[in-house]
Amino acid sequence: MNRKKLLYSILKEIEQGNEPKQSDYELDDEQWGELAELIRSEGFARNIMIQYADDTVYYVGYHSAKITMSGLEFLEENNAFTKTYKGIKEVRDWLKL
Template sequence: MDRRKLVYSILKELQEGNEPKQTDYEITYEQWGEIAELIRDEGYAKGVSILYADDSVYFVSLSSAKITMKGIEYLEANSAMARMYKGLKEAREWIKL
């Protein structure tokens, strides 16, 4: 899994008003929580909800998440990915490359 591509995909989907989900990417729920936490902690998006139980991810929701200016800057700084990114339907294969 390419974390940069995964972050790019999630931010791009949020920018387009979509709600990406863990099942869209064929990653574990723990990985999904780690990526959501990274996006939240780096300030790329606000409204990211993560709940923990016994030090593991229990719940992750991006339903209220909105991309921030810092997130938009991340997308712009990684514009080379924009040429290759075809959308959520093809994200699983793209992230593996």
């Protein structure tokens, strides 16, 4: 899967006030947790809740997430995706393009 597209989609949903969910992307717990960690560590969004159990991601929540200036810059730098991204309802097909 294209990680930049995944990041773009998650950040776009946060920007629009939506809460991305793992089931929207058909990712396993490890992949979902790694993406959340990446978004948080790169400073693309804040208020992402990540809970661990025995060093394994147990829960990721974006319900209070807010995009940052770095996140907005990422969206602008990857604005080529804007032409084809239709939102969370069609994200699985979009990721395959």
